Amino acid sequence: xxxxxxxxxxxxxxxxxxxxxxxxxxxxxxxxxxxxxxxxxxxxxxxxxxxxxxxxxxxxxxxxxxxxxxxxxxxxxxxxxxxxxxxxxxxxxxxxxxxxxxxxxxxxxxxxxxxxxxxxxxxxxxxxxxxxxxxxxxxxxxxxxxxxxxxxxxxxxxxxxxxxxxxxxxxxxxxxxxxxxxxxxxxxxxxxxxxxxxxxxxxxxxxxxxxxxxxxxxxxxxxxxxxxxxxxxxxxxxxxxxxxxxxxxxxxxxxxxxxxxxxxxxxxxxxxxxxxxxxxxxxxxxxxxxxxxxxxxxxxxxxxxxxxxxxxxxxxxxxxxxxxx
Amino acid sequence: xxxxxxxxxxxxxxxxxxxxxxxxxxxxxxxxxxxxxxxxxxxxxxxxxxxxxxxxxxxxxxxxxxxxxxxxxxxxxxxxxxxxxxxxxxxxxxxxxxxxxxxxxxxxxxxxxxxxxxxxxxxxxxxxxxxxxxxxxxxxxxxxxxxxxxxxxxxxxxxxxxxxxxxxxxxxxxxxxxxxxxxxxxxxxxxxxxxxxxxxxxxxxxxxxxxxxxxxxxxxxxxxxxxxxxxxxxxxxxxxxxxxxxxxxxxxxxxxxxxxxxxxxxxxxxxxxxxxxxxxxxxxxxxxxxxxxxxxxxxxxxxxxxxxxxxxxxxxxxxxxxxxx
DNA sequence: TTGAAAGCGCTAACAG
DNA sequence: CTGTTAGCGCTTTCAA
Numbered sequence: 208x209x210x211x212x213x214x215x216x217x218x219x220x221x222x223x224x225x226x227x228x229x230x231x232x233x234x235x236x237x238x239x240x241x242x243x244x245x246x247x248x249x250x251x252x253x254x255x256x257x258x259x260x261x262x263x264x265x266x267x268x269x270x271x272x273x274x275x276x277x278x279x280x281x282x283x284x285x286x287x288x289x290x291x292x293x294x295x296x297x298x299x300x301x302x303x304x305x306x307x308x309x310x311x312x313x314x315x316x317x318x319x320x321x322x323x324x325x326x327x328x329x330x331x332x333x334x335x336x337x338x339x340x341x342x343x344x345x346x347x348x349x350x351x352x353x354x355x356x357x358x359x360x361x362x363x364x365x366x367x368x369x370x371x372x373x374x375x376x377x378x379x380x381x382x383x384x385x386x387x388x389x390x391x392x393x394x395x396x397x398x399x400x401x402x403x404x405x406x407x408x409x410x411x412x413x414x415x416x417x418x419x420x421x422x423x424x425x426x427x428x429x430x431x432x433x434x435x436x437x438x439x440x441x442x443x444x445x446x447x448x449x450x451x452x453x454x455x456x457x458x459x460x461x462x463x464x465x466x467x468x469x470x471x472x473x474x475x476x477x478x479x480x481x482x483x484x485x486x487x488x489x490x491x492x493x494x495x496x497x498x499x500x501x502x503x504x505x506x507x508x509x510x511x512x513x514x515x516x517x518x519x520x521x522x523x524x525x526x527x528x529x530x531x532x
Numbered sequence: 533x534x535x536x537x538x539x540x541x542x543x544x545x546x547x548x549x550x551x552x553x554x555x556x557x558x559x560x561x562x563x564x565x566x567x568x569x570x571x572x573x574x575x576x577x578x579x580x581x582x583x584x585x586x587x588x589x590x591x592x593x594x595x596x597x598x599x600x601x602x603x604x605x606x607x608x609x610x611x612x613x614x615x616x617x618x619x620x621x622x623x624x625x626x627x628x629x630x631x632x633x634x635x636x637x638x639x640x641x642x643x644x645x646x647x648x649x650x651x652x653x654x655x656x657x658x659x660x661x662x663x664x665x666x667x668x669x670x671x672x673x674x675x676x677x678x679x680x681x682x683x684x685x686x687x688x689x690x691x692x693x694x695x696x697x698x699x700x701x702x703x704x705x706x707x708x709x710x711x712x713x714x715x716x717x718x719x720x721x722x723x724x725x726x727x728x729x730x731x732x733x734x735x736x737x738x739x740x741x742x743x744x745x746x747x748x749x750x751x752x753x754x755x756x757x758x759x760x761x762x763x764x765x766x767x768x769x770x771x772x773x774x775x776x777x778x779x780x781x782x783x784x785x786x787x788x789x790x791x792x793x794x795x796x797x798x799x800x801x802x803x804x805x806x807x808x809x810x811x812x813x814x815x816x817x818x819x820x821x822x823x824x825x826x827x828x829x830x831x832x833x834x835x836x837x838x839x840x841x842x843x844x845x846x847x848x849x850x851x852x853x854x855x856x857x
Numbered sequence: 858t859t860g861a862a863a864g865c866g867c868t869a870a871c872a873g
Numbered sequence: 874c875t876g877t878t879a880g881c882g883c884t885t886t887c888a889a
Contacts, residue, residue, distance in 0.1 A: 211868095257866080586866070
């Protein structure tokens with residue numbers, strides 16, 4: 208492997224001058240620059256990023272942590288990584304299966320092996336995560352109210368209310384719900400929205416509610432429960448598009464028609480909603496990914512990239528029929 | 533940030549001894565080890581990976597390069613990253629939008645910023661990619677026959693023949709094809725399989741063929757073309773599940789029934805096939821991801837992790853009806 | 858079993 | 874404009 212020293216030797220110029228042309232900092236005479244460039248070319252010189260990182264005490268690398276893969280991760284990551292690359296940042300991916308693994312990844316912040324971290328999904332408590340913030344900026348997808356951690360969240364309370372109102376306007380009076388873990392602040396917001404809606408509209412049947420901690424098979428299990436009911440809900444709101452898609456697939460396997468027998472609604476506007484064809488709400492995850500990167504970048508470089516507000520909206524990839532009684 | 537030096541100071545023991553307990557190499561007396569451990573704990577010591585990497589001339593990090601995101605990337609990467617983590621490797625993700633970007637990522641091999649590379653999708657010619665192999669192992673998803681680059685490929689010729697035969701057995705005589713770029717060796721294999729099949733079975737209509745370089749909207753555009761036909765194919769084989777799903781969605785939007793009006797077949801066995809519900813062929817991408825990592829690991833560590841052979845098989849997530857005339 | 862010392866490849870004062 | 878010098882934090886001989 209050829210180093211800065213080799214090219215200094217070959218060109219008969221000092222290491223530091225070579226460094227100047229490699230890094231582009233400082234003045235170098237045209238003559239010497241030419242000779243150095245030639246030597247670099249002749250020797251196939253490639254700068255050693257690791258040495259550079261050690262010296263500069265940062266890596267131009269961001270960590271993207273998820274505890275588990277689920278379909279939206281790929282789509283989200285895609286936006287995040289593109290944004291990062293556009294600004295010269297690399298991203299390191301970590302599937303943190305447990306507390307220990309998550310801490311190890313977080314530890315990398317302390318030595319600037321990672322300059323900043325995006326947490327799509329967390330395992331450790333916020334208090335331990337927060338303690339790492341001293342070493343570098345942290346952004347998260349989760350809804351959380353911490354002074355030093357940026358959260359790309361969108362409040363699900365009004366979104367859920369919006370969904371319920373539309374359902375009501377279309378004549379639905381028996382509505383089921385598939386929620387994520389109650390630990391999640393936005394799940395709590397949804398549940399609250401549901402309660403308030405129930406009080407405001409007495410007489411509706413809203414009690415069919417399922418909670419799932421993991422996306423794996425949540426849709427399938429919820430649909431199986433639906434199929435068992437003597438009088439199942441006319442519509443079911445799922446906490447993610449993937450769950451909705453799986454719910455629909457399982458219902459159809461069970462011989463039911465969607466949306467005729469049950470209208471299923473997702474909340475992501477991910478690719479699968481379009482493919483399977485059901486109504487969903489765009490929760491702006493693409494903008495959230497961009498915002499998260501922008502926040503991290505702004506912290507790191509003292510910049511002012513825009514962090515835009517989010518405007519959820521309906522995306523009807525499938526029919527939203529009036530209920531027939 | 534506390535370093536090995538700080539804890540040497542605090543405990544009154546030399547740097548090198550501290551290093552021994554941190555890295556776990558070499559003998560250290562129990563007494564000193566205890567004191568050092570205590571100091572490490574008191575000072576919240578976190579080893580500096582960058583310094584370690586510079587010194588050891590490797591990073592325990594693999595590069596995962598893709599030119600563009602497409603849905604299978606997420607699922608594939610999931611398996612690859614999990615496999616890597618299980619063996620103590622991290623993975624760095626690169627979306628290499630152009631030749632330049634791909635080379636920059638490949639360059640990282642030279643300095644062991646990256647110990648090995650997996651190429652899901654490439655941009656530069658194989659000859660330039662091959663030249664990097666001197667710096668570290670390279671594996672790829674593409675089908676390519678290069679002595680020094682591992683390719684996780686599965687031969688699509690027999691797979692395509694298998695699909696055609698099943699279609700024929702079910703009475704299909706007019707079969708359409710959505711292919712990827714002809715540059716791809718496995719696309720060429722599919723086309724050859726089709727030609728040979730046509731010769732062996734004269735009288736079939738097999739000429740409806742579309743080629744797409746990118747997955748984005750391939751399914752949609754192909755379906756639009758299908759909808760224009762006076763006598764469209766009874767079945768269409770798509771080169772990926774995502775393309776198949778989009779094809780189906782567009783057909784349905786156009787008022788057609790699937791599979792009644794057109795049987796659509798995918799080839800991935802990705803999540804979307806299950807969700808949308810259509811027949812697909814498992815091309816074992818999960819095993820391919822595992823194999824790719826295992827190959828890289830074997831090269832790097834002179835190990836013998838199994839690189840297993842691939843056995844494609846039908847997965848009917850949706851009906852495969854007999855054709856009715 | 859331990860410490861001193863050299864050095865991985867690069868950058869950035871500093872002095873000239 | 875350029876060279877000398879001193880490290881970044883860690884590992885690893887080598888000698889004690």
